[in-house]
Amino acid sequence: MADTGHATTTEQTDVGSYFVANYPPFSLWTPEAVETDAKPALAQPPADVPLGLYLHIPFCRKRCHFCYFRVYTDKNASEVADYLDVVGREWELYATQPAIAGRALRFIYFGGGTPSFLSVRQLKSLVDRLSAVTPWTDAEEITFECEPGTLTEPKLSQIRDMGITRLSLGVEHFDDHVLELNGRAHRSAEVFRAYDFAQSLHFPQVNIDLIAGMLGDTDEKWHAAVAQTIELSPDSVTIYQMELPYNTTISSDLLKGTGQFTETVANWSTKRRWVREAFDALEAAGYTVGSAYTAVKNPETTRFLYRDQLWQGADLAPLGVSSFGHINGVHMQNQDSWGPYAAAVRRGEIPLSRAFRPTEEERLIRELVLQLKRGSVRPAYFSGKYGVDIVDRFGPALASLRTDGYLMACDADQVALTREGLLRVDSLLPRFFLPEHTDLRYT
Ligand SMILES: C[S@@+](CC[C@H](N)C(=O)[O-])C[C@H]1O[C@@H](n2cnc3c(N)ncnc32)[C@H](O)[C@@H]1O
Ligand code: SF4
Numbered sequence: 001m002a003d004t005g006h007a008t009t010t011e012q013t014d015v016g017s018y019f020v021a022n023y024p025p026f027s028l029w030t031p032e033a034v035e036t037d038a039k040p041a042l043a044q045p046p047a048d049v050p051l052g053l054y055l056h057i058p059f060c061r062k063r064c065h066f067c068y069f070r071v072y073t074d075k076n077a078s079e080v081a082d083y084l085d086v087v088g089r090e091w092e093l094y095a096t097q098p099a100i101a102g103r104a105l106r107f108i109y110f111g112g113g114t115p116s117f118l119s120v121r122q123l124k125s126l127v128d129r130l131s132a133v134t135p136w137t138d139a140e141e142i143t144f145e146c147e148p149g150t151l152t153e154p155k156l157s158q159i160r161d162m163g164i165t166r167l168s169l170g171v172e173h174f175d176d177h178v179l180e181l182n183g184r185a186h187r188s189a190e191v192f193r194a195y196d197f198a199q200s201l202h203f204p205q206v207n208i209d210l211i212a213g214m215l216g217d218t219d220e221k222w223h224a225a226v227a228q229t230i231e232l233s234p235d236s237v238t239i240y241q242m243e244l245p246y247n248t249t250i251s252s253d254l255l256k257g258t259g260q261f262t263e264t265v266a267n268w269s270t271k272r273r274w275v276r277e278a279f280d281a282l283e284a285a286g287y288t289v290g291s292a293y294t295a296v297k298n299p300e301t302t303r304f305l306y307r308d309q310l311w312q313g314a315d316l317a318p319l320g321v322s323s324f325g326h327i328n329g330v331h332m333q334n335q336d337s338w339g340p341y342a343a344a345v346r347r348g349e350i351p352l353s354r355a356f357r358p359t360e361e362e363r364l365i366r367e368l369v370l371q372l373k374r375g376s377v378r379p380a381y382f383s384g385k386y387g388v389d390i391v392d393r394f395g396p397a398l399a400s401l402r403t404d405g406y407l408m409a410c411d412a413d414q415v416a417l418t419r420e421g422l423l424r425v426d427s428l429l430p431r432f433f434l435p436e437h438t439d440l441r442y443t
Contacts, residue, residue: 012268013265013267015245015246015251015254016243018426019240023358023362023429024356024362024433026333028437028440029333030354033354033356034353034354038350041099041327041357042328043097043098043099046328047315047328047329050314051103051314053105053107053109053134053317053319054323054324055087056070056113056319056321057115057117058070058113058321059112059113060072061073061147061149062183062185063183063249064182064185065182065248066183068243068247069112069113070113070321071113071114080122083342086342087319088130088133090350092133093345093348093349094319095134099315099328104134104139106140106305107309108143109143110143110144111143112145114170116146116147116151116155117150119155123159140165140305141166143165143167143306144164144167145170148170148186148190148193149190150185151190151194152197156194160201165203165205166205167203167207168206168208169191169195169208169209172209172214173211173221173225174188175217175221175224177216178214181214181263206236207235207237207238208234208237209239210240211239212239212241212242212266212271213242213265213274214242215264216263219274226281226282230281230282230285233297235296235297236294236296237294239278240293242271268424272420278295282295283295289422290375292374310326311367312367313326318332319334329363330355331357334351334352334353336353360386364382365432365434369429372415372425372429372432375416375417375422376409376416379391391410391411391415394432397432401417406421406424
């Protein structure tokens with residue numbers, strides 16, 4: 001189906017979540033399941049799956065108007081040091097759990113907030129503390145998210161020395177006025193400086209994040225941002241379509257009608273067109289589209305283990321305030337505010353706030369919908385792992401995708417989306433959900 005490019009009511013970027021990060025929806029996760037499911041799962045020996053670590057650094061120089069992550073912009077150096085101490089203690093607690101004890105880490109993700117907010121000294125002490133518990137030199141991939149304006153040459157050298165293999169830069173846009181309108185702390189000059197430092201240090205992989213649909217964006221500015229990205233030639237480019245979950249500043253402005261923002265977020269058909277045009281330009285420059293959000297320069301050498309392992313049901317230990325994890329078949333999330341999170345760890349408890357144990361069928365659906373974000377899945381993978389023929393089991397959902405023009409292939413070899421399907425994949429995934437989950441909020 002072609003986009004008309006015209007705004008309709010449903011095409012407007014309304015307040016609410018779009019991105020499907022997990023399944024079943026977070027609104028089903030409960031505090032009770034921490035006792036009945038999460039703690040017993042931590043007390044069991046591990047299944048034969050890879051283990052990853054997600055570590056949330058919730059500090060930022062400024063809160064971007066569109067951001068929905070748990071971040072703090074008012075913490076001083078001693079509070080940051082306290083936080084790092086609590087995270088270190090939390091990892092020591094995990095190391096005593098039978099599900100985690102003695103296991104090697106296959107991948108690590110420093111996310112945020114802004115991990116690069118930390119000073120060189122703070123980074124050093126964090127690494128010393130965590131790697132004293134579990135050495136991570138053998139991890140295949142270590143990602144580190146950065147806000148470009150926080151990166152100095154010594155800090156980037158320290159990040160390189162920590163063994164980071166995948167440096168991810170939150171560039172978002174190159175137009176300084178757009179960056180300012182959206183409350184970003186950095187400007188384009190800081191991106192160029194940070195990018196040059198990073199190149200000189202030869203990180204195995206550098207990724208640039210962009211957002212299609214920032215306040216004040218236009219065709220011209222977006223095309224220039226994409227051209228600028230291609231000129232820098234990063235190993236991978238991640239493009240998100242701007243969404244407005246309830247907890248962003250823009251959303252509360254829209255809901256209260258305070259009129260703080262005079263610019264609006266582009267509608268969904270415009271955002272899809274911008275991503276389509278970006279993918280076209282990246283492909284013309286030699287990149288390969290690897291998912292609904294990413295293009296990579298060399299698919300043979302550039303992998304994204306964290307994403308792929310997560311989407312295949314790997315274990316993930318969640319460290320830090322509000323972090324999400326998955327261990328021994330149970331989804332779990334940490335306390336999502338500072339006080340309760342730190343207090344629980346200091347009492348010697350794993351600081352979980354809610355959890356959910358999916359059934360075998362829900363696990364199958366979770367993997368299917370998440371892997372569909374790559375554009376195609378192999379039915380053989382699902383029949384091998386779950387004993388289910390997905391073409392048969394999800395016949396009606398697949399037929400509806402075909403009718404709407406979003407399905408390119410559907411046979412024993414592969415189920416593949418068209419480019420139009422891929423560009424709107426998150427809005428199509430609920431078609432695969434169990435009926436009782438289709439109308440639930442994701443958060
Ligand atoms: C934790 S941030 C990356 C590191 C650092 N905090 C930064 O912003 O530079 C993760 C990414 O989420 C994306 N993001 C944040 N809020 C978004 C929203 N409302 N819609 C779409 N993407 C969003 C941005 O591309 C951002 O780079
Ligand atoms: S988008 Fe990044 S820099 Fe901005 S507030 Fe969110 S986490 Fe911080």
